[in-house]
Amino acid sequence: xxxxxxxxxxxxxxxxGYAHDHGKDGDDYFKPAFAGFDWTREWITAPDSRxxxxxxxxxxxxxAFDMKVIPTFAIGCGESFTPADEGFGPRPVPVVEGHPDLxxxxxxxxxxxxxxxxIINEMEVDHGxxxxxxxxxxxVEKWPVKVIPLAVNVVTYPPPSGNRCWALGEAISRxxxxxxxxxxxxxxxxxxxxxxxxxxxxxxxxxxWDNRFLDGLTGEGQDxxxxxxxxxxRETGSEGIEMVMWLIMRGAxxxxxxxxxxxYHVPVSNTALGHIVLExxxxxxxxxxxxxxxxxxxxxxxx
Amino acid sequence: xxxxxxxxxxxxxxxxGYAHDHGKDGDDYFKPAFAGFDWTREWITAPDSRxxxxxxxxxxxxxAFDMKVIPTFAIGCGESFTPADEGFGPRPVPVVEGHPDLxxxxxxxxxxxxxxxxIINEMEVDHGxxxxxxxxxxxVEKWPVKVIPLAVNVVTYPPPSGNRCWALGEAISRxxxxxxxxxxxxxxxxxxxxxxxxxxxxxxxxxxWDNRFLDGLTGEGQDxxxxxxxxxxRETGSEGIEMVMWLIMRGAxxxxxxxxxxxYHVPVSNTALGHIVLExxxxxxxxxxxxxxxxxxxxxxxx
Amino acid sequence: xxxxxxxxxxxxxxxxxxxxxxxxxxxxRQGYHLNQCAMSLMKPENRERFKADERAYxxxxxxxxxxxxxxxxxxxxxxxxxxxxxxxxxxxxxxxxISVVQxxxxxxxxxxxxxxxxxxxxxxxxxxxxxxxxxx
Amino acid sequence: xxxxxxxxxxxxxxxxxxxxxxxxxxxxRQGYHLNQCAMSLMKPENRERFKADERAYxxxxxxxxxxxxxxxxxxxxxxxxxxxxxxxxxxxxxxxxISVVQxxxxxxxxxxxxxxxxxxxxxxxxxxxxxxxxxx
Ligand SMILES: [Fe+3]
Ligand SMILES: [Fe+3]
Numbered sequence: 001x002x003x004x005x006x007x008x009x010x011x012x013x014x015x016x017g018y019a020h021d022h023g024k025d026g027d028d029y030f031k032p033a034f035a036g037f038d039w040t041r042e043w044i045t046a047p048d049s050r051x052x053x054x055x056x057x058x059x060x061x062x063x064a065f066d067m068k069v070i071p072t073f074a075i076g077c078g079e080s081f082t083p084a085d086e087g088f089g090p091r092p093v094p095v096v097e098g099h100p101d102l103x104x105x106x107x108x109x110x111x112x113x114x115x116x117x118x119i120i121n122e123m124e125v126d127h128g129x130x131x132x133x134x135x136x137x138x139x140v141e142k143w144p145v146k147v148i149p150l151a152v153n154v155v156t157y158p159p160p161s162g163n164r165c166w167a168l169g170e171a172i173s174r175x176x177x178x179x180x181x182x183x184x185x186x187x188x189x190x191x192x193x194x195x196x197x198x199x200x201x202x203x204x205x206x207x208x209w210d211n212r213f214l215d216g217l218t219g220e221g222q223d224x225x226x227x228x229x230x231x232x233x234r235e236t237g238s239e240g241i242e243m244v245m246w247l248i249m250r251g252a253x254x255x256x257x258x259x260x261x262x263x264y265h266v267p268v269s270n271t272a273l274g275h276i277v278l279e280x281x282x283x284x285x286x287x288x289x290x291x292x293x294x295x296x297x298x299x300x301x302x303x
Numbered sequence: 304x305x306x307x308x309x310x311x312x313x314x315x316x317x318x319x320g321y322a323h324d325h326g327k328d329g330d331d332y333f334k335p336a337f338a339g340f341d342w343t344r345e346w347i348t349a350p351d352s353r354x355x356x357x358x359x360x361x362x363x364x365x366x367a368f369d370m371k372v373i374p375t376f377a378i379g380c381g382e383s384f385t386p387a388d389e390g391f392g393p394r395p396v397p398v399v400e401g402h403p404d405l406x407x408x409x410x411x412x413x414x415x416x417x418x419x420x421x422i423i424n425e426m427e428v429d430h431g432x433x434x435x436x437x438x439x440x441x442x443v444e445k446w447p448v449k450v451i452p453l454a455v456n457v458v459t460y461p462p463p464s465g466n467r468c469w470a471l472g473e474a475i476s477r478x479x480x481x482x483x484x485x486x487x488x489x490x491x492x493x494x495x496x497x498x499x500x501x502x503x504x505x506x507x508x509x510x511x512w513d514n515r516f517l518d519g520l521t522g523e524g525q526d527x528x529x530x531x532x533x534x535x536x537r538e539t540g541s542e543g544i545e546m547v548m549w550l551i552m553r554g555a556x557x558x559x560x561x562x563x564x565x566x567y568h569v570p571v572s573n574t575a576l577g578h579i580v581l582e583x584x585x586x587x588x589x590x591x592x593x594x595x596x597x598x599x600x601x602x603x604x605x606x
Numbered sequence: 607x608x609x610x611x612x613x614x615x616x617x618x619x620x621x622x623x624x625x626x627x628x629x630x631x632x633x634x635r636q637g638y639h640l641n642q643c644a645m646s647l648m649k650p651e652n653r654e655r656f657k658a659d660e661r662a663y664x665x666x667x668x669x670x671x672x673x674x675x676x677x678x679x680x681x682x683x684x685x686x687x688x689x690x691x692x693x694x695x696x697x698x699x700x701x702x703x704i705s706v707v708q709x710x711x712x713x714x715x716x717x718x719x720x721x722x723x724x725x726x727x728x729x730x731x732x733x734x735x736x737x738x739x740x741x742x
Numbered sequence: 743x744x745x746x747x748x749x750x751x752x753x754x755x756x757x758x759x760x761x762x763x764x765x766x767x768x769x770x771r772q773g774y775h776l777n778q779c780a781m782s783l784m785k786p787e788n789r790e791r792f793k794a795d796e797r798a799y800x801x802x803x804x805x806x807x808x809x810x811x812x813x814x815x816x817x818x819x820x821x822x823x824x825x826x827x828x829x830x831x832x833x834x835x836x837x838x839x840i841s842v843v844q845x846x847x848x849x850x851x852x853x854x855x856x857x858x859x860x861x862x863x864x865x866x867x868x869x870x871x872x873x874x875x876x877x878x
Binding site: 317364366387389390392458459497499500501502505508509510512532533536537538539542569 | 613616617619620623624625626627628629630631634638641642644645647648649650653682683686691692693694696697699700701703705706707710711713714715721724725726728729730731732735736737
């Protein structure tokens with residue numbers, strides 16, 4: 001059976017993609033940002049921990065989705081996803097290969113579990129998805145994992161609540177563990193940490209809050225699922241709201257977790273860089289309360 | 304304050320649009336189908352019952368959405384929606400005017416209420432939306448109501464469960480009643496009733512089941528929310544699944560309803576035509592369990 | 607109980623209906639380009655090009671040869687088997703200028719007249735048509 | 743309690759943050775064509791046309807004159823006020839060949855150097871920047 005082995009949290013700051021693509025990752029400015037990924041790069045390619053598939057939770061930054069269609073949760077079920085041209089040509093990184101079998105399995109399971117997911121069969125992927133791949137795998141000919149993109153709306157208000165994100169993670173865990181193939185699956189939450197890219201308040205950074213957030217991802221606590229949007233906005237800047245996506249990752253890891261690795265660095269461009277590698281201690285998630293099959297009538301119909 | 308005054312259930316059989324557009328609605332074959340709407344046409348334009356806005360729940364039939372993007376619930380927030388060309392030119396009916404203020408209000412409220420809605424700002428609308436308008440209003444220069452399209456995926460499996468649809472209706476009721484403007488809002492559930500358009504089993508009709516379904520929409524009972532997809536498929540044909548959309552309408556009417564008018568006719572083309580006009584008796588819906596604002600922390604943040 | 611409630615069980619049940627192909631993910635994937643091709647016929651200019659040279663038109667789409675042959679032959683049952691969805695395929699009915707009833711009747715083994723007579727008499731009964739394994 | 747939990751209260755709170763325009767429905771509607779226009783600059787051929795004649799390019803979009811002037815002037819704070827969203831407007835940064843830091847700094851009343859120095863020193867503190875009404 002497939003199972004979620006680990007979760008990773010990671011900022012997806014575009015300039016880190018630029019620094020990597022232009023050989024500047026050794027520069028004084030970028031070196032400490034990249035150095036915090038050395039541990040992860042070794043760990044993630046080791047035979048025991050290397051994943052077969054990554055469910056990569058990210059947001060599109062006006063690249064694949066314009067204002068015509070705004071899905072709250074969109075799951076990429078296609079065969080492959082091409083890096084987007086965000087205004088200065090596409091990043092020179094490999095095409096992202098999907099895992100349609102598992103992606104469709106998750107998408108279908110989520111709908112039965114009463115998540116109103118949008119299925120996407122063709123889309124381009126921007127720095128939100130490709131920068132974390134670069135941070136984890138560096139310069140490669142071919143990404144060493146299959147990737148299921150899970151795009152979350154955190155641009156047009158309201159984004160999904162923290163509680164909804166956490167619950168989605170729990171549902172993803174249930175879906176993965178009912179997939180018959182033996183697969184090691186990681187789930188990554190990306191974006192954040194504190195940053196604001198707009199207005200007179202731009203440049204806001206909140207190290208204390210960010211580090212409390214990292215603390216809150218480990219152990220048994222579920223306080224983070226109740227942090228309201230307005231707190232992210234006030235405390236971590238208007239773009240800090242991206243951190244709700246880390247809660248999908250955390251929710252998928254179950255009852256309790258421990259951190260294997262943690263990294264925090266300020267500044268990278270306008271943003272606080274955060275990164276954490278989490279392992280489930282007790283991966284239990286609550287059973288679905290809502291699965292169609294859970295109703296007595298449905299049970300009777302199922303032989 | 305805005306409020307949901309009535310719900311309407313109505314098949315959206317394309318040939319009825321054709322019959323109307325070509326002046327064949329008086330033909331022997333079509334007359335009994337149309338006659339059952341005489342009552343409604345009079346009632347719906349009377350000053351007391353005429354709605355300002357209709358939330359029109361329907362499904363797209365491979366017109367606005369192709370296989371690239373498949374939203375489970377998509378709410379039309381645009382200014383207007385043009386009738387689609389479904390293969391023989393667009394229907395000669397007025398452009399559909401939206402109600403972006405209320406539509407965005409509902410869309411935003413639904414996301415906070417943990418429905419993972421997709422927002423659509425530009426789309427064409429097919430017979431699923433325009434045929435019910437024709438059945439209710441006949442030949443008009445301009446539709447006498449604003450329309451908020453709510454498109455539901457019932458084509459690619461799985462569609463949302465009956466329970467999820469009913470719950471969405473309840474959430475829509477909460478959203479409408481928090482809209483400050485004084486508006487009479489109707490909600491229409493369309494599609495069905497029993498029909499199958501494919502394979503050797505095409506032409507299936509189940510009068511008994513359809514009429515039990517119509518019975519189940521009135522009164523206090525909530526049994527219909529637990530009918531599983533497989534029962535629709537077995538009993539009412541592969542396209543009978545469209546009836547889950549009527550449950551969004553029913554859910555929005557609250558605790559109990561009564562029928563003001565009811566009409567059932569077989570055959571129209573391949574399909575059993577059903578139509579019902581419902582009035583809430585007790586419009587109470589359960590409070591949101593999930594609204595972000597309902598969390599204690601969020602409460603503290605809200606002054 | 608909980609074990610029986612996952613998507614696999616749900617999907618298995620959908621295959622138990624006589625004479626019916628439920629449009630599951632598996633079919634959606636198999637029929638992806640077939641359905642996209644059929645949908646392209648919503649545009650008048652595409653309908654013209656299709657009518658002028660059907661084979662050339664469908665060769666622009668990465669479909670299997672089997673799908674192409676079934677589409678040229680208007681073999682709708684076979685198209686359903688190959689991942690076609692009826693709402694997408696209905697764009698072919700329109701392009702051919704036939705009604706939905708005519709198109710649908712071709713899948714039932716009846717003539718249009720027989721099919722229409724069945725509908726006038728109240729349609730096909732669900733009795734015996736509910737489940738392959740229960741034969742009810 | 744329940745009365746305070748609707749979308750109206752939620753939205754009112756979003757307006758209480760100093761120097762910040764949260765991208766609500768109201769702004770999304772006001773800035774619809776502005777944002778769509780900015781996003782069109784993802785295509786190299788559109789970037790070329792825009793650079794060749796900015797005014798002619800933006801006249802193709804049904805924006806207000808105010809939005810057009812602010813866009814020509816690269817007045818990003820004004821663009822935010824008129825419904826622009828930073829992720830869409832960032833396509834203009836790219837087209838102009840400036841970095842995100844440079845573009846963002848123009849909204850803060852600081853020079854790029856001052857802004858970068860602030861970031862190197864750990865960024866802007868949230869103290870006093872959390873709430874207009876609480877002034878904290
Ligand atoms: Fe981001
Ligand atoms: Fe329909």
